[in-house]
């Protein structure tokens with residue numbers, strides 16, 4: 001994972017509470033300690049990266065993390081802000097959406113006829129996973145800038161499973177939806193210029209709104225391509241050794257493969273370390289864990305992945321030294 005200097009992206013995902021953030025942060029520290037200028041990104045509104053690094057990383061900009069050998073920056077993106085950006089990109093002339101705009105121009109009937117896309121739904125109730133998608137596309141904007149093109153490793157601490165799955169298919173959904181909005185705008189623009197020439201009415205979509213939509217659409221296409229790029233991207237599933245978590249990881253793995261997202265590694269985290277004196281509770285726990293680990297070996301999806309077993313450690317994984325300690329165990 002540390003070899004080569006071409007830019008690589010690692011996305012860590014899995015069920016809530018399994019250790020995604022700890023594993024992502026420890027991987028980022030590992031990369032930075034092996035000479036890679038590294039960026040670690042989280043779209044988790046709970047600011048779990050700040051907790052992991054025991055440093056305030058909030059604010060939506062890149063914050064340097066002290067300690068590792070090479071530059072390590074962290075970015076906690078606020079999904080709400082990302083969603084607002086989407087809304088403003090599709091907002092027109094102050095109205096709440098294209099419908100208001102059309103009504104405002106006495107074209108409400110035309111809107112009904114043209115209504116190819118349930119625009120209100122897209123604008124008023126953005127689809128789940130939208131914020132992660134836009135947050136990831138914002139990261140790509142950062143990375144395209146001169147200032148931040150030095151990073152050779154990018155680690156994403158993604159949202160819990162459900163969102164991530166929707167996130168993966170979302171760029172396609174957005175690409176099509178934005179395409180329809182742009183086509184609809186085109187029709188409005190030609191319809192309004194026709195009206196303008198007859199009635200001299202003012203009011204056409206602000207050109208910058210269309211530009212913003214075009215930019216957003218291009219970014220969505222880039223996010224979708226990033227997810228599927230087997231040379232530069234890898235999705236790592238993090239789980240814990242319980243039957244429920246393993247079953248959910250199997251579903252996640254199947255969905256990722258269906259979306260052509262490269263998955264090679266599975267981390268089974270928080271495994272009870274070997275012990276000679278097991279109390280009744282630990283003996284039961286260990287039995288459950290070994291049953292769950294056997295499930296992995298027999299699972300059609302998970303058995304083909306490289307299994308990394310990470311022990312439950314007796315220290316709180318907070319701060320760069322603890323993350324380095326976990327990283328030395330997990331990312332051998």
Ligand SMILES: Nc1ncnc2c1ncn2[C@@H]1O[C@H](COP(=O)(O)OP(=O)(O)OP(=O)(O)O)[C@@H](O)[C@H]1O
Pocket residue numbers: 015016017018019020021022023044048160269270271310311312313314315316317318
């Ligand atoms: N191998 C481990 N040994 C001991 N504690 C661990 C281990 N991995 C994670 N933890 C602890 O478990 C808790 C949850 O870890 P973390 O926040 O990384 O999980 P997460 O999957 O990112 O959670 P969320 O879905 O809430 O973001 C944290 O207190 C973390 O320190």
